[in-house]
């Protein structure tokens with residue numbers, strides 16, 4: 001019996017990391033809340049019909065977050081596959097059965113070109129294709145409107161850091177989609193907190209919004225949820241696992257379902273102001289301790305692009321060391337390895353995200369970042 005996670009990875013020869021880079025899947029997502037782990041253990045004792053459990057869990061999620069309806073998916077990315085499949089099939093069992101064959105039915109998804117992102121191919125799983133509106137720098141309402149045709153199955157929309165500048169905003173885009181009788185489908189996977197976002201995008205008109213359960217909600221890593229209109233949640237449920245559909249490989253276990261519910265309950269109950277203040281105080285102590293380092297400008301940012309207070313370390317023109325990804329690589333080179341955000345919005349900065357920094361780890365994060373910044377700034 002291993003006594004700790006460290007025993008397990010030590011036996012495997014895997015080195016731990018301190019995660020100061022946020023809930024990134026490749027770096028283990030986030031730490032599931034104790035409530036979620038307890039609920040998963042407890043749920044393993046019973047057998048149920050998964051359809052019945054999913055229906056009841058969807059109702060509970062809707063109540064918890066103040067949505068009209070909800071269902072559970074395998075991560076937010078599983079939710080994107082399900083959104084697209086729902087848009088194409090709209091509850092038609094014959095169509096559901098033959099996806100990804102979309103021959104003869106509207107299969108185009110309109111997307112603002114500035115919203116193209118690394119996970120968007122999930123939207124193409126059910127035999128769909130993109131029609132892009134606007135260009136990399138943005139999109140106008142007219143351009144979005146013009147991209148819609150009788151082959152369009154839905155309009156998709158991304159809410160994500162650094163992706164909503166110069167684009168058609170959520171209310172207007174929803175209005176355009178609905179003006180053509182089309183579903184408006186939102187990926188807001190990482191937009192929690194603020195908890196207000198649980199209602200914001202559905203209030204703005206979204207038919208389905210996909211959120212991650214394994215990021216700041218701190219449910220099981222593999223979970224996600226769709227919130228939206230009852231009709232569209234039902235279409236989504238019909239194309240989703242456990243049914244033998246295009247999304248069958250995206251199953252979520254009863255333990256994961258119970259884990260997400262417990263995590264979400266705890267997430268919505270948390271005092272967001274107190275949580276934010278706690279993160280801000282931590283980041284203030286980081287900034288204080290890093291002090292002045294030649295060639296850097298260090299600040300705390302908390303806004304649309306930074307879901308909780310982050311320490312942002314920018315490299316100015318006088319910086320003599322490696323770029324952001326280079327510095328991040330140095331921090332991972334030797335133990336204690338520290339993972340920070342880099343390369344996300346260009347090569348000139350790294351971020352410290354407090355979400356996954358465990359009690360007692362902050363001094364190590366500060367010491368390692370300070371050490372590597374000083375070494376690099378002196379040209380070594």
Ligand SMILES: *Cc1c(COP(=O)(O)O)cnc(C)c1O
Pocket residue numbers: 025074075076077078117119159160187188189190211212213214223224
């Ligand atoms: C994280 C993220 C996803 C994937 O979410 P998972 O829950 O990890 O599947 C999809 N889209 C965006 C914009 C994200 O930030």
